[in-house]
Amino acid sequence: MQYSRLLTTALVLLVPTPSLAAEPDGNGWKLVWSEDFETLDKDRWTLVDSHRPTNNSRHAYLPSQVSVENGRLVLLSEAVPSQDLPYRSGQVISKRAWKHGRWEVRAKLPATRGVWPAIWLLPDVDKYRWPSGGEIDIMENRGNEPHLTSSAFHYGTNPPYRHEFVFEEQQTRRNGELVDYTKDFHTYAVDWDEHGLTFSVDGVSHFRVDDSQVEDFLSKHAAPMQLVLNTAIGGDFLPDPDTSTVWPQRFEIDWVRVYERDGAPARKALVNGSFDADGGSLRGWTNFGVDLRDNPNVTAAPKTGVDGGAALKLFGTFGTGSQYSGVSQGIDVTAGQHVRASVQTFVSPDDSIAGGGNTAVAKIEFYRRFAARFESPDLIGVEEVVIATGDSKPGRWRRHMLDAVAPEGAVEARLAIVFHQPNQEAGALFVDDAQLTASKPSADCP
Structure with missing residues (x-):
């Protein structure tokens, strides 16, 4: 998701937590941070309150649209005006930031025209003016395309402003049927090191970005990044809502895992x-x-x-x-x-x-x-x-x-x-x- 929100939280570098121990498929990883959303922990997450539309979006982000239900984070999108914007939705941002590692987010996407759920990583834009610190889009989806997700990396300079990006879309079948990412929970992940990015869905890697493909930006300029979870409404990425759009919509996140390297990939x-x-x-x-x-x-x-x-x-x-x-x-x-x-x-x-x-x-x-x-x-x-x-x-x-x-x-x-x-x-x-x-x-x- 191209940067489109005002981030005001302080950037806090992660100190690994030795008491946590787990690893994803393949070893060489150490679990250093996890969130199961038993509560809405405001010491860990910032609930965004903003009426600043960007990318021609049409929503306000309000803390009232964020809740925890049955061990899941719920970002609620509604056709309820807020100030001069016709819709309202939810966004949370981790208060910790990481540089390099593996992020996994298990989520169920909303399903209707005009909604834009995203799982992404972004630096503190007060310190690194976008896109000078980079942006990693782990998962984006257009609500009118339930069988398709995409991943991207944005980079460039500011000043002078220059924006470049690479992206890839993915679909797959399971049991012979196209996977509908709005029907159930799926795991979206990215591995990030100084050599590149590898994006995956449900353990299937579908997009590799090598450092050499992005002007060595990952090794030379990428900054520590916070995890952002949100649903935008309308904008440049997708069609705006219309009379076919179904309200309300829920973006549900079951859990989050962050790993750091603990030895060579293996x-x-x-x-x-x-x-x-x-x-x-x-x-x-x-x-x-x-x-x-x-x-x-x-x-x-x-x-x-x-x-x-x-x-x-x-x-x-x-x-x-x-x-x-x-x-x-x-x-x-x-x-x-x-x-x-x-x-x-x-x-x-x-x-x-x-x-x-x-x-x-x-x-x-x-x-x-x-x-x-x-x-x-x-x-x-x-x-x-x-x-x-x-x-x-x-x-x-x-x-x-x-x-x-x-x-x-x-x-x-x-x-x-x-x-x-x-x-x-x-x-x-x-x-x-x-x-x-x-x-x-x-x-x-x-």
């Missing part, structure tokens, strides 16, 4: 190689090349797997030129370790790539830094095997294996499953039973 084993987690999902994976509105081309498809469960389904985006899409996931390695990847693939006779130009490969990629971008200088080795072509015979599962040795300097071995559509041709590939293991190097390895 993952000892591949997770959800069956794609069966959560009833069929990509939890644990990073997806890429997902570019079809309301028909995402990288999903977990139910009842299509080797054992009758879910399987990864890949097809092209039908864009111009060569299109690449797929998933990836990494594990820890050290130099000299033997790494083996294995997947099973299936071409359905009902949606076959046979006779066309679509292909797919499985790759083992080695990186000198965990979670580094594929095209970055941290990529130090790649091995691949073709797992599907236009000559692949449909109708039965086939296993593919790939072996490699981790080169000097490698800390991550990453399995990437990549579908290539060069000519807008139809056809899908199903992938299941993905495995990635690393064994101890032999005695004669360097």
